[in-house]
Amino acid sequence: xxxxxxxxxxxxxxxxxxxxxxxxxxxxxxxxxxxxxxxxxxxxxxxxxxxxxxxxxxxxxxxxxxxxxxxxxxxxxxxxxxxxxxxxxxxxxxxxxxxxxxxxxxxxxxxxxxxxxxxxxxxxxxxxxxxxxxxxxxxxxxxxxxxxxxxxxxxxxxxxxxxxxxxxxxxxxxxxxxxxxxxxxxxxxxxxxxxxxxxxxxxxxxxxxxxxxxxxxxxxxxxxxxxxxxxxxxxxxxxxxxxxxxxxxxxxxxxxxxxxxxxxxxxxxxxxxxxxxxxxxxxxxxxxxx
Amino acid sequence: xxxxxxxxxxxxxxxxxxxxxxxxxxxxxxxxxxxxxxxxxxxxxxxxxxxxxxxxxxxxxxxxxxxxxxxxxxxxxxxxxxxxxxxxxxxxxxxxxxxxxxxxxxxxxxxxxxxxxxxxxxxxxxxxxxxxxxxxxxxxxxxxxxxxxxxxxxxxxxxxxxxxxxxxxxxxxxxxxxxxxxxxxxxxxxxxxxxxxxxxxxxxxxxxxxxxxxxxxxxxxxxxxxxxxxxxxxxxxxxxxxxxxxxxxxxxxxxxxxxxxxxxxxxxxxxxxxxxxxxxxxxxxxxxxxxxxxxxxxxxxxxxxxxxxxxxxxxxx
Numbered sequence: 001x002x003x004x005x006x007x008x009x010x011x012x013x014x015x016x017x018x019x020x021x022x023x024x025x026x027x028x029x030x031x032x033x034x035x036x037x038x039x040x041x042x043x044x045x046x047x048x049x050x051x052x053x054x055x056x057x058x059x060x061x062x063x064x065x066x067x068x069x070x071x072x073x074x075x076x077x078x079x080x081x082x083x084x085x086x087x088x089x090x091x092x093x094x095x096x097x098x099x100x101x102x103x104x105x106x107x108x109x110x111x112x113x114x115x116x117x118x119x120x121x122x123x124x125x126x127x128x129x130x131x132x133x134x135x136x137x138x139x140x141x142x143x144x145x146x147x148x149x150x151x152x153x154x155x156x157x158x159x160x161x162x163x164x165x166x167x168x169x170x171x172x173x174x175x176x177x178x179x180x181x182x183x184x185x186x187x188x189x190x191x192x193x194x195x196x197x198x199x200x201x202x203x204x205x206x207x208x209x210x211x212x213x214x215x216x217x218x219x220x221x222x223x224x225x226x227x228x229x230x231x232x233x234x235x236x237x238x239x240x241x242x243x244x245x246x247x248x249x250x251x252x253x254x255x256x257x258x259x260x261x262x263x264x265x266x267x268x269x270x271x272x273x274x275x276x277x278x279x280x281x282x283x284x285x286x287x288x289x290x
Numbered sequence: 291x292x293x294x295x296x297x298x299x300x301x302x303x304x305x306x307x308x309x310x311x312x313x314x315x316x317x318x319x320x321x322x323x324x325x326x327x328x329x330x331x332x333x334x335x336x337x338x339x340x341x342x343x344x345x346x347x348x349x350x351x352x353x354x355x356x357x358x359x360x361x362x363x364x365x366x367x368x369x370x371x372x373x374x375x376x377x378x379x380x381x382x383x384x385x386x387x388x389x390x391x392x393x394x395x396x397x398x399x400x401x402x403x404x405x406x407x408x409x410x411x412x413x414x415x416x417x418x419x420x421x422x423x424x425x426x427x428x429x430x431x432x433x434x435x436x437x438x439x440x441x442x443x444x445x446x447x448x449x450x451x452x453x454x455x456x457x458x459x460x461x462x463x464x465x466x467x468x469x470x471x472x473x474x475x476x477x478x479x480x481x482x483x484x485x486x487x488x489x490x491x492x493x494x495x496x497x498x499x500x501x502x503x504x505x506x507x508x509x510x511x512x513x514x515x516x517x518x519x520x521x522x523x524x525x526x527x528x529x530x531x532x533x534x535x536x537x538x539x540x541x542x543x544x545x546x547x548x549x550x551x552x553x554x555x556x557x558x559x560x561x562x563x564x565x566x567x568x569x570x571x572x573x574x575x576x577x578x579x580x581x582x583x584x585x586x587x588x589x590x591x592x593x594x595x596x597x598x599x600x601x602x603x604x605x606x607x
Contacts, residue, residue, distance in 0.1 A: 106583070265420065
């Protein structure tokens with residue numbers, strides 16, 4: 001492998017890892033704070049991608065505005081969903097959470113097939129992001145992928161700021177380490193839950209919208225992402241955003257380079273990585289401290 | 291109402307099932323065989339999730355592995371014998387369960403749920419992405435195994451009626467085995483681990499070993515169910531190991547009622563019939579095409595209204 005190829009693969013790995021981080025950060029927050037196993041999280045990614053497919057023609061070249069509107073719509077959707085379904089799950093056992101969110105996947109998939117059909121759709125990247133950059137004589141790298149990475153980094157930084165520097169973030173961190181104590185201190189935990197859930201849905205949907213022009217929009221796209229994000233959350237340690245970031249980048253690298261070196265067995269690489277890390281650290285890289 | 295003895299209902303049910311083929315149409319015959327196989331699968335998970343409190347979300351891996359072992363090794367011989375095909379199809383998933391269990395039992399709760407899921411996905415991708423088991427197309431099992439003594443045919447699984455009784459026998463065996471296990475010292479230790487693992491450890495039980503043993507037994511029994519499925523369909527594909535299948539079997543045992551062997555069987559019956567009813571045009575009209583939607587909605591309503599499962603309906607409190 002020459003240097004240019006290697007660099008391109010590195011860029012791919014980082015871009016994929018960052019995209020995973022957007023989905024996994026919401027998943028790990030919902031786990032860590034509400035204690036809910038949300039199998040339907042991959043569906044939110046799918047919802048985002050289909051949302052991009054549906055509203056992209058309305059915005060033309062205003063891709064950024066479309067992302068903002070999409071995120072707001074997704075957050076509203078998450079807020080309503082929490083109110084209607086998830087708020088009943090907090091007191092239930094894990095098994096029942098698994099069951100209800102599994103049922104939600106079935107419902108979302110079928111609604112998607114009713115509304116948009118089962119065809120694969122493409123979403124065009126806006127013209128100002130459509131070109132590619134020449135790397136050496138033979139290689140080129142699409143500008144849109146660079147934009148995707150940059151957008152993910154901006155979101156990750158914003159997330160870091162909110163969680164570590166704001167009052168809301170303080171409540172979120174407190175909720176992740178001791179739910180009952182937060183409630184005891186008089187913080188409206190139900191509103192906090194609703195906000196965190198809506199944010200998680202918005203992040204997953206944003207990832208879906210960003211991914212749509214790269215991967216096209218197809219049935220079942222949420223499921224693959226969901227499982228990989230479980231791996232990310234387990235590797236990173238449940239409830240830890242830093243852990244999710246490290247794990248996302250690791251998984252992105254293993255997956256991308258796995259495809260380069262072992263094309264046939266590439267699907268297995270990330271699970272082997274997870275097995276190794278769990279033998280070494282059964283509670284993930286960033287064990288949540290109480 | 292005075293309490294009936296525990297063995298009475300299952301025995302009556304087994305006798306009724308044994309008498310069924312006389313009155314069944316071919317379609318219903320197939321449906322009953324499918325229910326019996328899924329009941330074995332659900333029972334195997336019940337040992338883990340219901341008795342021991344270990345919620346595995348990757349149980350389909352062992353089911354699929356049993357099916358694949360049967361399909362791939364049956365091709366070794368023109369007329370494979372049950373004597374080696376059946377033990378092999380149980381041993382391979384049991385070994386994989388030993389490996390997965392040894393690693394995943396180091397984790398607890400949510401981690402365990404997701405780690406078992408990830409290991410199942412790993413197995414899924416091995417069969418889906420490599421040519422080893424026919425890739426995503428799967429493989430056919432054309433040489434159905436037989437049981438012969440000398441030249442006398444004792445059991446030919448290619449024939450409908452003997453195969454029916456063979457699967458029914460497997461269900462009775464599984465149910466009886468698990469019922470005995472639950473009454474044994476081993477079973478009580480598992481129940482103790484479910485209730486309070488810390489206390490069991492303090493009482494001197496090495497909980498890891500007990501849990502691993504339960505995991506391997508459950509994997510072996512799931513392999514048995516997969517083996518039977520491969521014989522029934524004559525065909526296996528990677529979807530058998532997929533997480534949808536793992537979710538479906540969890541659904542069955544929760545649907546029936548967790549913590550009771552009969553709950554797993556009732557759940558398997560309810561699940562198959564529900565799915566069948568929701569995808570039958572005559573019953574639900576144009577919605578039949580969208581059975582996933584109605585099934586999903588039914589499950590949501592079920593979780594909201596019947597947290598204790600179907601067998602919780604009659605009992606108080």
